[in-house]
Amino acid sequence: MNHDYQFSSRGILPGAQMLFVAFGALVLVPLLTGLNPNVALFTAGAGTLLFQLITKGKVPVFLASSFAFIAPIIYGVSTWGIAATMSGLIAAGVFYMILSVMIRWKGSDFLHKILPPVVTGPVIMVIGLVLAPVAVNMAMGKTGDGSTVIFPEHHALIVSMITLACTVLVMILGRNIFRLIPILVGILVGYIVAVPFGMIDLTAVGDAAWLAVPAFTLPEWNWQAIVFILPIAIAPAIEHFGDIVAIRSVTGKDYFEDPGVHRTMLGDGVATALAGMLGGPPNTTYSEVTGAVAVLKVFNPAVMTWSAIVAILAAFLGKTGALLQTVPAPVMGGIMLLLFGAIMVVGLNTLVKAGNDLSDPRRLTIVALVLVFGIGGMCFSAGEFAIEGIGLAGITGVLLNLILPGKNQTIPE
Numbered sequence: 001m002n003h004d005y006q007f008s009s010r011g012i013l014p015g016a017q018m019l020f021v022a023f024g025a026l027v028l029v030p031l032l033t034g035l036n037p038n039v040a041l042f043t044a045g046a047g048t049l050l051f052q053l054i055t056k057g058k059v060p061v062f063l064a065s066s067f068a069f070i071a072p073i074i075y076g077v078s079t080w081g082i083a084a085t086m087s088g089l090i091a092a093g094v095f096y097m098i099l100s101v102m103i104r105w106k107g108s109d110f111l112h113k114i115l116p117p118v119v120t121g122p123v124i125m126v127i128g129l130v131l132a133p134v135a136v137n138m139a140m141g142k143t144g145d146g147s148t149v150i151f152p153e154h155h156a157l158i159v160s161m162i163t164l165a166c167t168v169l170v171m172i173l174g175r176n177i178f179r180l181i182p183i184l185v186g187i188l189v190g191y192i193v194a195v196p197f198g199m200i201d202l203t204a205v206g207d208a209a210w211l212a213v214p215a216f217t218l219p220e221w222n223w224q225a226i227v228f229i230l231p232i233a234i235a236p237a238i239e240h241f242g243d244i245v246a247i248r249s250v251t252g253k254d255y256f257e258d259p260g261v262h263r264t265m266l267g268d269g270v271a272t273a274l275a276g277m278l279g280g281p282p283n284t285t286y287s288e289v290t291g292a293v294a295v296l297k298v299f300n301p302a303v304m305t306w307s308a309i310v311a312i313l314a315a316f317l318g319k320t321g322a323l324l325q326t327v328p329a330p331v332m333g334g335i336m337l338l339l340f341g342a343i344m345v346v347g348l349n350t351l352v353k354a355g356n357d358l359s360d361p362r363r364l365t366i367v368a369l370v371l372v373f374g375i376g377g378m379c380f381s382a383g384e385f386a387i388e389g390i391g392l393a394g395i396t397g398v399l400l401n402l403i404l405p406g407k408n409q410t411i412p413e
Helices: 009-033 037-054 067-079 082-106 109-114 117-139 153-173 176-180 182-197 203-207 223-251 256-278 287-296 302-315 318-324 329-354 361-376 389-403
Strands: 063-065 283-285 379-382 385-388
Touching: 009 037, 009 063, 009 067, 009 176, 009 182, 009 302, 009 329, 037 063, 037 256, 037 283, 037 302, 037 318, 063 256, 067 082, 067 117, 067 223, 067 329, 067 389, 082 109, 082 223, 082 256, 109 223, 109 389, 117 153, 117 223, 117 329, 117 361, 117 389, 153 176, 153 182, 153 329, 176 182, 182 329, 203 318, 223 256, 223 283, 223 287, 223 385, 223 389, 256 283, 361 389, 385 389
Parallel strands: none
Antiparallel strands: 063 283, 379 385
16 A cells, blocks of 8 residues: 555545435445345445555545446346346456556557447447436336336425435535535435425335345346446446546546556446356446545545445445335436436547547547437347447447447547
C-alpha cells in the first residue's frame, strides 16, 4: 500500500457517507434487473477491496453497478435465467482483464482505434433507447414488458411523475451532498407518495430474518448469454478511462502512470468476474463517488476500504434486501425515465465531444447502422444461436469501423 493510504477508525464515518452516495444506483441495478440487492452490496464491497489490492491502494474509488448492463441483464434474466446470465457477466470481466493485458502491452491508444467515439457513442445511445419502453411501462404501473397491469394507471402516473420531478429538482438545485444523491432522494420521496395508494406491502420485511447470508447464485455456462453480453462491455470499458481521468483531476495524482490504467482496468475485470460468480451485477469505477471525493475533499483511499466493509456488513442484514424489494414499479419507472434518457444523452455527447462531421459517408454509415440495427429489432441467427439488440449494435459498430475504408476516428486529447 502507498503512503497516502492511512487506515484508521476515523475513516468509518466518511466511508459510510461514500457508500450512501453510491447506494441509490448500487441497489437500483439489482432492483431493476431482478438480482438480489444484498448480493449486490456484498459483491460491490468485495470487488472494491480486490480493486484496492490490485491497484496497491492508490485510487480513492468505490466500485458499483454500471447502468450500461441494465438492458442486457433484464433481457438475459427473462430469457435464460439469472445463473446463465452470470456467465455472460463473467465473460465481460474476463474481457476487461484481456484489455488490461493489451493496454500494458500496446498502451491505451490501441483501444481508441478499435473503439472510437463513432462506435461507442451510438452503442451507448442504443442502450438507453432500447430500455425506454421498459421505463414507460413501469411508470404507467405495468410490468417492464407491458404484459401485466400491476397498479391503476392514473395512480401509477402520479407516483412516477412525482418521483421523476423530485429527482430532477434535486439534480439541478441540490447542493453539496444532496447534489450527489438525486436518485436516492427520488426513490425515498416516491416511496412515501406510494404509501397512500396501497402500493407498499411490508409483509416480506416482517418475515425476513435480521441476519441472513445473501442469496448467492452460482453461474451456468451459456454461449448465447456470453455472446449477447460481451459487446455491451465496450461502453463501460470506455467509461473507465473517463472515470480515471475524473478522479485524477480531483486528487491531482496521475493514476495513468501510477498504478497505471492497466491495473485499474484489471481491478474492474476481477471485480466484475467475482460478481458474476456470486449472482451480482458487474462492478466498475463509479462516477458519483468521484463527485463525493471532490465535494468532501476525502482523498485517502482507505476511506473506500471502510465503504467496502460497511457494504459487506449491510449485505448480511436480511431485512435490508426485503425492504428494498418493496419499492413499487412506478417509483422505479419514474427514475428510469430520466436514467435511460440520460444514458442515451451520454452516447450523443460522446459523438458531440469528438467534434467530427457525421455527414462524412464513413461515419454516417457506422452511426446509422448501429442505431437502426440496435433499435429496429434486426436479428441474425443460426440454429439456436441469435444476436440482436445491443449486442448486435456493438458488434456491428466494431466490425464496420475495422473494415470500412478511411481513417479511424480517435478520441481527441
